[in-house]
Amino acid sequence: MAKKEFEQGITPQSEDFSQWYIDTILKAEMADYSCVRGCMNIRPYGYALWENMRDALDRRFKATGHQNAYFPLFVPESFLQKEAEHVEGFAPEVPWVTHVGNEALTERLAIRPTSETVICAAYAQWVQSYRDLPILINQWANVVRWEKRTRLFLRTSEFLWQEGHTCHRTEEEAREETMKMLEVYREFCETELAMPVVCGRKTESEKFAGAVDTYCIEGMLADGNAIQNGTSHFLGQNFSKAFEIKFLDEDNVEKYVWQTSWGVTTRLVGSIVMSHGDDAGLILPPRVAPIQIVVVPVYKDRTRGQVLEEAAKIVAELQDAGLRVKCDDRETVRPGFKYNEWELRGVPLRIEIGPRDIEKGHVVAVRRVDREKTFVQRAELVARLREMLATFHGDLLGRARARIASQxxxxxxxxxxxxxxxxxxxxxxxxxxxxxxxxxxxxxxxxxxxxxxxxxxxxxxxxxxxxxxxxxxxxxxxxxxxx
Amino acid sequence: MAKKEFEQGITPQSEDFSQWYIDTILKAEMADYSCVRGCMNIRPYGYALWENMRDALDRRFKATGHQNAYFPLFVPESFLQKEAEHVEGFAPEVPWVTHVGNEALTERLAIRPTSETVICAAYAQWVQSYRDLPILINQWANVVRWEKRTRLFLRTSEFLWQEGHTCHRTEEEAREETMKMLEVYREFCETELAMPVVCGRKTESEKFAGAVDTYCIEGMLADGNAIQNGTSHFLGQNFSKAFEIKFLDEDNVEKYVWQTSWGVTTRLVGSIVMSHGDDAGLILPPRVAPIQIVVVPVYKDRTRGQVLEEAAKIVAELQDAGLRVKCDDRETVRPGFKYNEWELRGVPLRIEIGPRDIEKGHVVAVRRVDREKTFVQRAELVARLREMLATFHGDLLGRARARIASQxxxxxxxxxxxxxxxxxxxxxxxxxxxxxxxxxxxxxxxxxxxxxxxxxxxxxxxxxxxxxxxxxxxxxxxxxxxx
The missing domain is CATH 3.30.110.30 (C-terminal domain of ProRS)
Structure with a gap:
C-alpha cells in the first residue's frame, strides 16, 4: 500500500517520460515551481545535490589554478551592446530594470544572462602588462534568460551556474585553456555524476553568441534524447577588442588579450535525473548524492531499543568514516513506506537492520539500482559499503555507456x-x-x-x-x- | 623604497580613516568599483576571504539543523505588498524589472532586497501539518538595495549574504531560534573573525521592516564607530498571516506558523578590515585569512637553488598540515617589496628563509600584527606555527576587546x-x-x-x-x- 501510494504519484517512463521527470522532481522534493513565472524553488534535497556538485567542480577549478570572484548582477545596456553578436543573441530574453523605487534610471540595466561584458569591463582595468596574465577567474552566480516554456532544472528563467572567464597572452594559451576546461567538465561528469559525454565542437549556428568557437560535452538521457551538459568557449579577441583589454607585452608592443569562457549550470541536476532514474524515482550517483546510505531499523515493540541502539551505532560508524548517511527512525511510518520513499529519493544504498540481523552479526544492504540484497558482515561494514558505492557508481556509468553504444x-x-x-x-x-x-x-x-x-x-x-x-x-x- | 611605494598609496588612519579604508581595499585587491553604479567587483582575494567566512558559517548552520535551498531573484510587486511594513521599508530602494526583451511585463518584478515574501509563498505550499515543522532553511544569495552613497563592502547596491528563514509551531520555539542564531553569529564573529560584539535588541525605529523584534550583534571599529554585524528577527505571525502559512496542529486546530529570519552579509568583510587593519594595510584574522602564512625565500645567485628547494619543502609540509600557505618566489621583486605587499594584504605570519637560516636549522617567523620576529626550529615548524596563529587570533580579539572596554x-x-x-x-x-x-x-x-x-x-x-x-x-x- 505504501509502495502504491508512492508510485501512484509517478507516471511510468514508458508512458510519458517528460511527465515522469516532473513527477519525480516534485515527489522527491528536489524543486518545485515558484510563484514567480518561469522560476523554481530549489528545495533542500535538490540544493544539497547541487552543493556537492559545486564543491566537486570547485576543487577541480582550484586545482587547475583558478580563483573565484564576484561581479555585478546588472549589465548596463551600453555594455551589452559592445559586442554585436553577443547582444543579438541575448537581448530578446533579457529582463530590463528601468526604475529604482519611483525614479527612472538614465540607462536601463539588464539582469545578466552571462557576465562576459561586466567582467571584461573589469579586466580592462586590471590588465596592463603581460605580467598580469593569465587571469584565471571563475564566478558562481545566478543568471537569467527568460524562457517561454520552462521545465524544472532543464530550462528555467533564472538558474544557478558557474562561469569561468580567462585572459591569456597568446591564442595558443587561450585555446589550450578552452580544451583544458572542457576536459575538466568531461572528467567531472564521468567521475562524479556517472554520465559519459561526447566532446566536440559546436557548429556556427549553435555556438555561443560572441565566441569564435564553442565546444561542448553532450550527454544522452534515458529516453535517448541528447542534452548539452556544459560548454567551453574560445572567445578569441572579440571581447578584448570590444572592451579594450590590452596589455604591454614583453616586446613592448600593446596587444589585445585572448579569452575563454566556460560554464555548467543547475541543468546538470536535470541531466542526472533523466540519465539514471527509473519508474521508482531518482537514482543518484553516489559521489554527489546528498545521502549515500539510508539506515532503516526494523523492529517490533520489544526489540525497539536494541535495534535503534544498533542503528545509531552503525550511523555513527559510517559518519566517522566520512560517508553521508541518514537514519530513518520515524515512528509514524512503516519500513515499507520508508523503502519506497528513499528509493524515490534515489539513495544509492539502503541498510535494513532488525533483531535477527543483529544476532547474526550482519546487516542487509540493498542497492537502489537493481534492489539486489547483500548480507554485509558488521565487522566489514565500512570497507564493504565503500566498495559497494564504488561499484554502484561504476554500474551507473557502465549502463549509461552501454546506452550510448546501443543508441x-x-x-x-x-x-x-x-x-x-x-x-x-x-x-x-x-x-x-x-x-x-x-x-x-x-x-x-x-x-x-x-x-x-x-x-x-x-x-x-x-x-x-x-x-x-x-x-x-x-x-x-x-x-x-x-x- | 619598496616600502615607500606601498605606503604612499595608503592614507594613514589618523589622517582620514575612511580614505585609509578605501585605499587598503583597493591596494590589497579585495574589491574595486565596478562600472555598474553602486556595485563592486569582489576580486579573488576578497572573495577567498568571504568563501572562508561562508564555509565557517555554513558549518554552524548545518550543525544547528539547517539546510540550504534557493529561491527566485524576482519578487512580484503583489508579493512585496502583502506585508504592509515590509513594502514600506523596502520599496524605495528596490529596482524594478518592467520589460523582458521588448515586451512589457503584466506585473512588475522587484529584484529581491530580502526574500521573506517569495520564501513565504513557497512555505505556504510546503506546510500543511505540524509534522512539516519546523522548517529550518538558509539561502546564500545576492540581494539588491539601491544605495545613493556607497562604500566598498559596507554599503553597496548589490551585496552577497545568507538569509535564514524558519517556521515553527509555537512562539516559544521561534523565539528560541531567533536567539540561537544570534548566538551563532556572536560566536562566529569572536571565534573566526576575532571581533567581539555586543548583543541586544533593536529599538522600534531601527528594527527590520515586518519583524516583531530585531536583535543584532554590534561591533566597534578601529575609529570608534559602531557597525551592525548581523541581525536575527523574530517575525511573529506577520508574514504567516500575510502569506497564509497555516498548519493543522496535533489538536486538529488550524494555526499560523511562527517565523524567524536572520542574516549576515559581505559587509562583514568591511568590518574585518576596519576592526583589525593598520597603516600598513589589512590584518586578517588567521582562521579565515585566504593565506595564513607567506614564505619568502631570501637568497643570492649562488644560494638560490638551495633556498628555493628548502622553501618548497616548507610549503609542502605546511600544506600537508592543512595550513593555507603561499610561497612568494617571484624573481622580479626584492624581499623587502614582498614583505610590504603581504603586510598590505594582511597575511598573519611571514616566514623568511635564507642560507644562514637553513644552516642553523630554523626559520624566521614575523607576526603581521606587531612585526615581532621569532626564530622557529625547523623540526617544530608545524606545531609552533599553529600555536602562533592561535596566539595571533587571541591577540586580535584581545585588542578589539580592549578597544570596546576603553571606548x-x-x-x-x-x-x-x-x-x-x-x-x-x-x-x-x-x-x-x-x-x-x-x-x-x-x-x-x-x-x-x-x-x-x-x-x-x-x-x-x-x-x-x-x-x-x-x-x-x-x-x-x-x-x-x-x-
Whole structure:
C-alpha cells in the first residue's frame, strides 16, 4: 500500500517520460515551481545535490589554478551592446530594470544572462602588462534568460551556474585553456555524476553568441534524447577588442588579450535525473548524492531499543568514516513506506537492520539500482559499503555507456536519419557539408540538430555525402533531438 | 623604497580613516568599483576571504539543523505588498524589472532586497501539518538595495549574504531560534573573525521592516564607530498571516506558523578590515585569512637553488598540515617589496628563509600584527606555527576587546553624550525613556543612534533619567555613530 501510494504519484517512463521527470522532481522534493513565472524553488534535497556538485567542480577549478570572484548582477545596456553578436543573441530574453523605487534610471540595466561584458569591463582595468596574465577567474552566480516554456532544472528563467572567464597572452594559451576546461567538465561528469559525454565542437549556428568557437560535452538521457551538459568557449579577441583589454607585452608592443569562457549550470541536476532514474524515482550517483546510505531499523515493540541502539551505532560508524548517511527512525511510518520513499529519493544504498540481523552479526544492504540484497558482515561494514558505492557508481556509468553504444546509429540518407530519430531517438552519425541549410532542413523535418562535431570520428569516410544536399561531406557529425 | 611605494598609496588612519579604508581595499585587491553604479567587483582575494567566512558559517548552520535551498531573484510587486511594513521599508530602494526583451511585463518584478515574501509563498505550499515543522532553511544569495552613497563592502547596491528563514509551531520555539542564531553569529564573529560584539535588541525605529523584534550583534571599529554585524528577527505571525502559512496542529486546530529570519552579509568583510587593519594595510584574522602564512625565500645567485628547494619543502609540509600557505618566489621583486605587499594584504605570519637560516636549522617567523620576529626550529615548524596563529587570533580579539572596554563611556546629560560622541566616538551608555523623540533628537545633534538595548546592562540604574527628555529611563542603552 505504501509502495502504491508512492508510485501512484509517478507516471511510468514508458508512458510519458517528460511527465515522469516532473513527477519525480516534485515527489522527491528536489524543486518545485515558484510563484514567480518561469522560476523554481530549489528545495533542500535538490540544493544539497547541487552543493556537492559545486564543491566537486570547485576543487577541480582550484586545482587547475583558478580563483573565484564576484561581479555585478546588472549589465548596463551600453555594455551589452559592445559586442554585436553577443547582444543579438541575448537581448530578446533579457529582463530590463528601468526604475529604482519611483525614479527612472538614465540607462536601463539588464539582469545578466552571462557576465562576459561586466567582467571584461573589469579586466580592462586590471590588465596592463603581460605580467598580469593569465587571469584565471571563475564566478558562481545566478543568471537569467527568460524562457517561454520552462521545465524544472532543464530550462528555467533564472538558474544557478558557474562561469569561468580567462585572459591569456597568446591564442595558443587561450585555446589550450578552452580544451583544458572542457576536459575538466568531461572528467567531472564521468567521475562524479556517472554520465559519459561526447566532446566536440559546436557548429556556427549553435555556438555561443560572441565566441569564435564553442565546444561542448553532450550527454544522452534515458529516453535517448541528447542534452548539452556544459560548454567551453574560445572567445578569441572579440571581447578584448570590444572592451579594450590590452596589455604591454614583453616586446613592448600593446596587444589585445585572448579569452575563454566556460560554464555548467543547475541543468546538470536535470541531466542526472533523466540519465539514471527509473519508474521508482531518482537514482543518484553516489559521489554527489546528498545521502549515500539510508539506515532503516526494523523492529517490533520489544526489540525497539536494541535495534535503534544498533542503528545509531552503525550511523555513527559510517559518519566517522566520512560517508553521508541518514537514519530513518520515524515512528509514524512503516519500513515499507520508508523503502519506497528513499528509493524515490534515489539513495544509492539502503541498510535494513532488525533483531535477527543483529544476532547474526550482519546487516542487509540493498542497492537502489537493481534492489539486489547483500548480507554485509558488521565487522566489514565500512570497507564493504565503500566498495559497494564504488561499484554502484561504476554500474551507473557502465549502463549509461552501454546506452550510448546501443543508441548510436549511422544514417546515409535523409530518410534514414529521419526514421532513426523518429523510431529510436539516440545519436545519429551522418555526413554534413558544413552548411546551415542542411542543419535547418534536418531540424525542420526531424527536430534533430547537430549536437557537435565530435573530436573522435568526425573525419568523413571515403566518398561520404551530406545527408541532405548530397554534396561531399566536410564532417561526420552527431545529430540528435535534444532538451 | 619598496616600502615607500606601498605606503604612499595608503592614507594613514589618523589622517582620514575612511580614505585609509578605501585605499587598503583597493591596494590589497579585495574589491574595486565596478562600472555598474553602486556595485563592486569582489576580486579573488576578497572573495577567498568571504568563501572562508561562508564555509565557517555554513558549518554552524548545518550543525544547528539547517539546510540550504534557493529561491527566485524576482519578487512580484503583489508579493512585496502583502506585508504592509515590509513594502514600506523596502520599496524605495528596490529596482524594478518592467520589460523582458521588448515586451512589457503584466506585473512588475522587484529584484529581491530580502526574500521573506517569495520564501513565504513557497512555505505556504510546503506546510500543511505540524509534522512539516519546523522548517529550518538558509539561502546564500545576492540581494539588491539601491544605495545613493556607497562604500566598498559596507554599503553597496548589490551585496552577497545568507538569509535564514524558519517556521515553527509555537512562539516559544521561534523565539528560541531567533536567539540561537544570534548566538551563532556572536560566536562566529569572536571565534573566526576575532571581533567581539555586543548583543541586544533593536529599538522600534531601527528594527527590520515586518519583524516583531530585531536583535543584532554590534561591533566597534578601529575609529570608534559602531557597525551592525548581523541581525536575527523574530517575525511573529506577520508574514504567516500575510502569506497564509497555516498548519493543522496535533489538536486538529488550524494555526499560523511562527517565523524567524536572520542574516549576515559581505559587509562583514568591511568590518574585518576596519576592526583589525593598520597603516600598513589589512590584518586578517588567521582562521579565515585566504593565506595564513607567506614564505619568502631570501637568497643570492649562488644560494638560490638551495633556498628555493628548502622553501618548497616548507610549503609542502605546511600544506600537508592543512595550513593555507603561499610561497612568494617571484624573481622580479626584492624581499623587502614582498614583505610590504603581504603586510598590505594582511597575511598573519611571514616566514623568511635564507642560507644562514637553513644552516642553523630554523626559520624566521614575523607576526603581521606587531612585526615581532621569532626564530622557529625547523623540526617544530608545524606545531609552533599553529600555536602562533592561535596566539595571533587571541591577540586580535584581545585588542578589539580592549578597544570596546576603553571606548565605552557613560553619559548622564545630553551635552555629555554629544561631547563624548564628538571627541571619542565609541559606545556611550545613557538612559532612554523608550520614545522615538529622544532617538531623533540625539541623531539630529550627534549623528549617533541607539545601537541596541544590550542583553546585559540595560536595566536602568536607580533614578536614571532619559538623556534628552529627563523622564525616567526605561532602559540603559548604547548610543554610537555607526557605518
Amino acid at each position: 548510436t546509429r549511422e544514417a546515409s540518407t535523409f530518410d534514414e536519419l529521419a526514421d532513426i530519430v523518429e523510431t529510436h531517438r539516440g545519436f545519429v552519425w551522418a555526413g554534413w557539408d558544413g552548411t546551415a541549410e542542411t542543419e535547418a532542413a534536418v531540424k525542420e523535418r526531424t527536430k534533430a540538430t547537430i549536437r557537435n562535431i565530435p573530436f573522435e570520428g568526425s573525419e568523413p569516410t571515403e566518398g561520404m555525402k551530406d545527408v541532405v544536399s548530397g554534396q561531399p561531406a566536410k564532417h561526420r557529425v552527431l545529430f540528435a533531438r535534444a532538451y | 565605552t563611556r557613560e553619559a548622564s546629560t545630553f551635552d555629555e553624550l554629544a561631547d563624548i560622541v564628538e571627541t571619542h566616538r565609541g559606545f556611550v551608555w545613557a538612559g532612554w525613556d523608550g520614545t522615538a523623540e529622544t532617538e531623533a533628537a540625539v541623531k539630529e545633534r550627534t549623528k549617533a543612534t541607539i545601537r541596541n538595548i544590550p542583553f546585559e546592562g540595560s536595566e536602568p540604574t536607580e533614578g536614571m533619567k532619559d538623556v534628552v527628555s529627563g523622564q525616567p529611563a526605561k532602559h540603559r542603552v548604547l548610543f554610537a555613530r555607526a557605518y
